[in-house]
Amino acid sequence: MDKSLHVVLMYLLVHLGLIFFLYPNDIISSSDEGQWMPIAIGLLFHFVLVWIYMKGLSFFPKQNIIHIYSEMGKGFATFFLLPVFMYLMLVNVIGVRAYSEIITIIFLSNTPSWAIIILFLSISGYLAAKGLEVIFRTGILLALIFIPIIFFVLIATFQNVDWNYLLPLIDDDFHFMTTPSYMKSFSAFIGGFLFLGFIAPYLTYNRKKVLMAATLLIPFFVFAVYIPILTFGHGTASRFLFPYIMAVDSTYINWLMFDRVTMFFILSLVTFIMLHLSLLLWMAYQIMNHWFPHQPLYSILSFTIVTFITSIMIIDWKAVERLLWWNSFLQFYVLLTIPLSIYFIGRRRKGRA
Amino acid sequence: MDPFIKELKEKFVHSDDLFLHEEEILDVPVLLVGFKSLIDFTKTKVTLQKYIDTAISSQKTIGELLNEIGEVKEKDLEEAVSSIMTGKLLIISNSHRKYAVIEPFHNMLNRAIEPPTNENILQGSLSSFNEDIKTNIGLIRKQINASNIRAEFFSVGSEQKTKLSMLYFEGQADKKLVEKIRSSFEKNQDREINNLQNLAKSLGFSGWSVISKVNTTELPSETVAFLRKGRVALFVDRYPFALILPCFLWDMFTLENDRNYPIPLMASIRLVRIFGILISLLIPALYVALVAVNPEVLRIELALSIAQSREAIPYPALVEILLMLIILELIIEASVRLPSSIGPTITMVGGIILGQAVVEAKLVSTLLIIILAATTIANSTLVGIQNSLAVRLFKYVLVILASIYGVLGILGGIVLISAYLASIETFGISYLNLNYAKEGTKNG
Known part of the structure; x- marks a missing residue:
């Protein structure tokens, strides 16, 4: 059955969760002026990779990437799937740890982060154990409840914008390409679409609609960076760890009973992240299940316990940043090889047939 | 005596509403058996007599007559018992090895068709189902x-x-x-x-x-x-x-009777019900979260006035709200239990407790009373009592999560509840289905 709406909404939610936290700081600190250029290059990567990935997958209707690789042989499958599995687990650990840290930094300063990690993992573990379709349906409910809040806050943040900060428009030396923070910013550009290759036998989707969803995301990618810059100027914005959240914090809405709309904004995004985490856990289970067939409950329980222990061992924000940096290499490797290899396997098979 | 009748009597021993009435039909001695409590015997007999009269005039035998007015069966105890239990009249003749099962006039044991008692309806057809x-x-x-x-x-x-x-x-x-x-x-x-x-x-x-x-x-x-x-x-x-x-989630918000109003009114009534579920789920949890964990979210004037209203209250917000929520549940349950003649007493006593005394005794804050009232009222807007009971229960999950994690707990709770709702399937059909009618027609 065609479930494009489910897939499109999930695509949006996953990316919205990624865009507003770390990514603005990465872009702002990578370039002093003309930030639209790094954004445009990142988006180009995003579109090209998503297109190649979906094109490649379209050669194999009703098959996910695990089926595709295992058809090519056992060694082949392990060669590609092992890094994916490691990447999924690492992203899971980093995600849980980073967002619990962000929540502690921003407003729950008295709550120990292990308590927040438990909440994250138990909810996303519960969701993951319920299976893919439940995750996607939950996505629809969450989108209905929280997207209005996100839009409201997004519009409200234009309150303090000074358009003069838009200039200078051109960064002519492209030095941002070589900065580590630009590398890290790619986790927002390319970190969210891997799930498209896992859902095949359960849900099918229309490729065009997913590309449209990706187009819808462009303004969010742009605003997340430009709103803090236009509010504070580049010099100030680059000093904040979470520039966009600071920009939201600086808004004042006369008629609202709440002083910090930030909290509702961040937490709405956090629910999307919980959804993303459950999707990651489920994908990891799928790979594990391919190697050793078993019930989802066992592996998801053990994944959450492993994630909990590892993320407890990460002591502070510095360590999180270091992990993010290491992860960006694995991420590039996985998210370049998977779409390209799927594409070429598909082309070759089509050529033979 | 016929062994069959003896067995039948033994089966219904101590059932004093069973009658065994000896009668002669076309000069053949028969036994009419049934429950007095289920059969209107006088009426049935009058009708039976009419059949007998026509049978005499047309010179039928008893076998033909019984075949005409009922179903003639072999003597089978099990079947006879179950026929009697369902309120049939048995005509057993001693000489033949058969009995007839006849549909008699029943005692009126059903309600008439009345207006609904559990669901109120405005501007719609009023008849409701009864027990039959x-x-x-x-x-x-x-x-x-x-x-x-x-x-x-x-x-x-x-x-x-x-x-x-x-x-x-x-x-x-x-x-x-x-x-x-x-x-x-x-x-x-x-x-x-x-x-x-x-x-x-x-x-x-x-x-x-x-x-x-x-x-x-x-x-x-x-x-x-x-x-x-x-x-x-x-x-x-x-x-x-x-x-x-x-059954679907959307049923919580819709009644077919809504369609008797113009579309804008229908849409707004349904919107009110959606607000109803959101308010009854979120408001108590928000109170706990904003008072106990994240007071900085509130505008400072509001935060101060809330703090002032809670000044003399000796326990944390969670205990305060749980206490009052449980009292409220007791009031709701009591007003269901009590006969309707003393029901209003509960409302009055509850009103006095919740309205004034609790606040004046500084046991709970005034704001909490407002929140409880809003929650209870909002909860009652949902369609279907089983749905509002479920939402009443979910509310506690959110309150407890909010007391631990504040606003994060509320949102986590919403994810949890959404996930739970998303996981419900009836015969493979998701609970969150919105356009079932279309798909149903396609498959049918």
Whole structure:
């Protein structure tokens, strides 16, 4: 059955969760002026990779990437799937740890982060154990409840914008390409679409609609960076760890009973992240299940316990940043090889047939 | 005495409402057997006499007469007992080895068709179901004049038989769904159905689901609307409700009767119900979160005034709200339990406690009273009592999570509840389905 709406909404939610936290700081600190250029290059990567990935997958209707690789042989499958599995687990650990840290930094300063990690993992573990379709349906409910809040806050943040900060428009030396923070910013550009290759036998989707969803995301990618810059100027914005959240914090809405709309904004995004985490856990289970067939409950329980222990061992924000940096290499490797290899396997098979 | 009659007597020993009336029909001595409590004997006898008179004039034998007015059967004790139990009149002749089962005049043991007692309706048809399964199906047939409506009967239970009936629109309802329901009743033929939990077991549902998987309504007009959308309605004898399968989240917010208003009014009424679920779920949890964990979210003036109203209160917000919520649940439960003549007393006493005394005694803050009132009122806007009970329960999950994690806990709780709702499936149909009617027609 065609479930494009489910897939499109999930695509949006996953990316919205990624865009507003770390990514603005990465872009702002990578370039002093003309930030639209790094954004445009990142988006180009995003579109090209998503297109190649979906094109490649379209050669194999009703098959996910695990089926595709295992058809090519056992060694082949392990060669590609092992890094994916490691990447999924690492992203899971980093995600849980980073967002619990962000929540502690921003407003729950008295709550120990292990308590927040438990909440994250138990909810996303519960969701993951319920299976893919439940995750996607939950996505629809969450989108209905929280997207209005996100839009409201997004519009409200234009309150303090000074358009003069838009200039200078051109960064002519492209030095941002070589900065580590630009590398890290790619986790927002390319970190969210891997799930498209896992859902095949359960849900099918229309490729065009997913590309449209990706187009819808462009303004969010742009605003997340430009709103803090236009509010504070580049010099100030680059000093904040979470520039966009600071920009939201600086808004004042006369008629609202709440002083910090930030909290509702961040937490709405956090629910999307919980959804993303459950999707990651489920994908990891799928790979594990391919190697050793078993019930989802066992592996998801053990994944959450492993994630909990590892993320407890990460002591502070510095360590999180270091992990993010290491992860960006694995991420590039996985998210370049998977779409390209799927594409070429598909082309070759089509050529033979 | 005939051994058959002796056995029959033994079977119904100490059943003093059983009558064994000796009579002569066409000069043959017979025994009329049945329950006084179920049969209107005088009326039945008068009618019987009329048949006998015509039989005399047309010179029929007793065998012919009995064949005409009832069903003649071989002497089988089991069958005779079950016929008597269901309120039939037995005519047993000593000389023949047969008995006749006759449909007598019954005592009036059913309610008349009355306005609904559990669901209120504005500007809509008022008749509601009663306990008799045939009356209920008749009401449906009366409500909609369609030839493609199907009513299948089942009789389940090993000791006590319960009559069940399944209604659906041929061509509209999903054939697979109908087949699944039919086969699950046939598979669980021996399971007794005395309540909805039994029925859920029979249909293969878990008894632990918080959300009821069958939607109940006592209005024929609502039932027909469901049938027209491809749903299946089940009737259980002596249960004055139609049970609608499958049940969806959206049913919490919609009544077919809404469509008797113009579209903008309908939309706004439904919007009010959506606000109802959000408010009754979120407001108590927000109170706990904002008072106990994240007061900085509130505007400073508001935060101060809340703090002022809670100044002399000796315990944390969670205890405060749980205390009052439980009292409120007790009031609701008590007003259901009490006879309607003393029901208002509870309202009054509850009103005094909640309205003034608790606040003046500095046991809870004034704001909390407002929140509790809003929660209870909002909760009652949902369609279907089983749904508002479920939401009442979910509220506590959010309150407890909010007391630990603040606003994060509330949002986490919402994800949890959404995930729970998303995971509910009835015969493979998701609870969150929005356009079931369209898909149903496609499959049917």
